[in-house]
Amino acid sequence: MAALVRVVKHPAGVPRWIAICSGLIQNTFAQPQWGRMLHGTLQKHKNGRSQLTRVCCELIQTTGTIKQSNRTLHHTKKLFTAKDSPQPSEEKVGAFTRIIEAMGFTGPLKYKKWKIKIAALRMYTCCVEKTDYEEFFNTFQMPDTLNSWFLVAQLHVWMCLVRMKQEGRAGKYMCRYIVHSMWEDVEQRGRVMGIDSVARKESMRSMAEIFYAAIFGYDEGILSDDHVLAAAIWRNLFNKNCDDPRKLEMMVEYVRKQVQHLDAMPGEDLLLSGEVTWRPLVETNAQSIVKPSSPTYNDEGL
Numbered sequence: 001m002a003a004l005v006r007v008v009k010h011p012a013g014v015p016r017w018i019a020i021c022s023g024l025i026q027n028t029f030a031q032p033q034w035g036r037m038l039h040g041t042l043q044k045h046k047n048g049r050s051q052l053t054r055v056c057c058e059l060i061q062t063t064g065t066i067k068q069s070n071r072t073l074h075h076t077k078k079l080f081t082a083k084d085s086p087q088p089s090e091e092k093v094g095a096f097t098r099i100i101e102a103m104g105f106t107g108p109l110k111y112k113k114w115k116i117k118i119a120a121l122r123m124y125t126c127c128v129e130k131t132d133y134e135e136f137f138n139t140f141q142m143p144d145t146l147n148s149w150f151l152v153a154q155l156h157v158w159m160c161l162v163r164m165k166q167e168g169r170a171g172k173y174m175c176r177y178i179v180h181s182m183w184e185d186v187e188q189r190g191r192v193m194g195i196d197s198v199a200r201k202e203s204m205r206s207m208a209e210i211f212y213a214a215i216f217g218y219d220e221g222i223l224s225d226d227h228v229l230a231a232a233i234w235r236n237l238f239n240k241n242c243d244d245p246r247k248l249e250m251m252v253e254y255v256r257k258q259v260q261h262l263d264a265m266p267g268e269d270l271l272l273s274g275e276v277t278w279r280p281l282v283e284t285n286a287q288s289i290v291k292p293s294s295p296t297y298n299d300e301g302l
Helices: 002-009 014-028 032-044 049-067 095-102 113-129 133-139 146-192 197-223 226-236 245-263 267-273
Strands: none
Touching: 113 146, 113 267, 133 146, 146 197, 146 226, 146 245, 146 267, 197 226, 197 245, 226 245
């Protein structure tokens, strides 16, 4: 590029232009047909210096485009959330930690494991106790059953998993016990409702399939546009029984604002306390996202 600029300032004749551009063609393009085509273009315009300048400038632009063809051929629309700041980099661990984690064990974490387990149980408790299930059942005409409760609960558990996976190895360790607490609660609720062990086991297996399929669909939806998220909600939350687009729109807005709300919560506080709050299903004011207050906990992380 610098050589071409110097030639423009001090032209030494058309043959020098052709020699420089021919060298650029040979160094840039591996395909012989590109070299022959551009060399022929230069031969046609060797009587006009201004035309040669234009051809060489176009050649430089073409070179930059071809070098970046892998990035220019595919375009995606970036979706921003309330937390547009760069995410923390993955925690660096030693070779010994990687080996024991590959064997199924957990290496040393930033906080004590028992604190993270308590925070995970508390976060799951916030999913089931701070959510107005009756409002969901009435608004979307869902039957008041264990399955309907589970569909709403798994949506909020998934949003907590999305948030905690941003906190590195400690957050992923916490996700494991959030899911563990959920299955313990589901089994206990089935036992209290009087479901026999055989039917309860079969129901737990069916719920596990629903849960992991829902996580895959919700993950795809939150990373895509609202159409994909609405389809995931229609399949998993409404079980393909919703024909009102206004309800889907309400739930898409609900999920988006909840994820933004959780993103605004400090990760250190979530790892130590597990306290989360939820925005209402229908906002009563125009301010949809309010910065949450920091939770309080003592020196023991409780």
